[in-house]
Amino acid sequence: MTAALLFDMDGTLIDSEPIWHEQMRAFAREHRIEWTAEDAHWTTGRPMVEWADRMRERGVQMEPASIIEAIAGSVADLVREDVPWLPGSRALLARVAAAGIPAALITNASGANARAMLDVAPEGALRFAVSADDVERSKPDPEPYAQAIRRLGADASACIAFEDSGSGARAAVAAGARLWFLTTQLTESPVPAERTIGTLADITADELFAALA
Incomplete structure (x- = not known):
């Protein structure tokens, strides 16, 4: 079976x-x-259109797409200027790139945010991104993960997905991937996870590669 990593x-x-x-x-x-x-906490892991609609309900006189573009664009610029890497993540991506393991980025954020992440990631670590701009239904729907797995030419059951939100965890599991859940937002996954870790610093690349094999 062809294996891959989904971040x-x-x-x-x-x-x-x-x-x-x-x-x-x-x-x-x-x-x-x-x-x-x-309100801010409520947005975590949700499709962007949901919080854009809430802002419109509060009185913002803009279309949802324009609200998203304004906020997401600012976030993308700030990430490019000073990447807020979580412990272990950049080092692990560098090892993934060196090993040539297929990997992709799967996010509910916009294409601009996904491109910013691809720009700052170690070269060759992430082959492409599936963002909110690329799907009809964002997480918790499995569509983003299913699309990434298909594009990587991988078998879902051989893929390991790293997620930290309830919607993301549900999407990964529904797509048939193995879930490794990070407790950066929640104390535990709302769906069964193969492993639960604090951050990517809690695992070694060799340990991950062995599990992937």
Whole structure:
């Protein structure tokens, strides 16, 4: 069976959730709407159109796509300027690239955010990204993972997916992948996970490659 690695982005490879939350708050202040810490927490792992719709309900006079473009663009620029790598993630990606193991990025963020991640990742680590711009249904629907597995030419049951959110975990499992869950956002996965780790620093590349084989 052909195996591959499937990486979520926010909360898995990089600690960008605080950047998203701050840019949402800045946007809300600019448009004079309420956007609380509870609202920010609610957005984690959700399709972007859901929080854009909530902002419109609060009074933002813009189309959802324009709201997303404004906030996601700011986040992408900030990530490129100073990558908030989570412990172990960049080093692991470098080993994946050196070993030539097929890997892809699967995210509910926009294409701009995905491209920013591909730009800063070690060369050859991530072959492509599947973002919200590439699918009709984002996580928790399995479509993003199914598309990535198909494009990699891999067998779903031989793939390991790294996720930190409930919606992402559900999407990976529904697509048939093996789930390794990171507790950067939640204390445990809402669906059965093969392994649970704190960050990617908690595993070695050799350990991962052995599990993949």
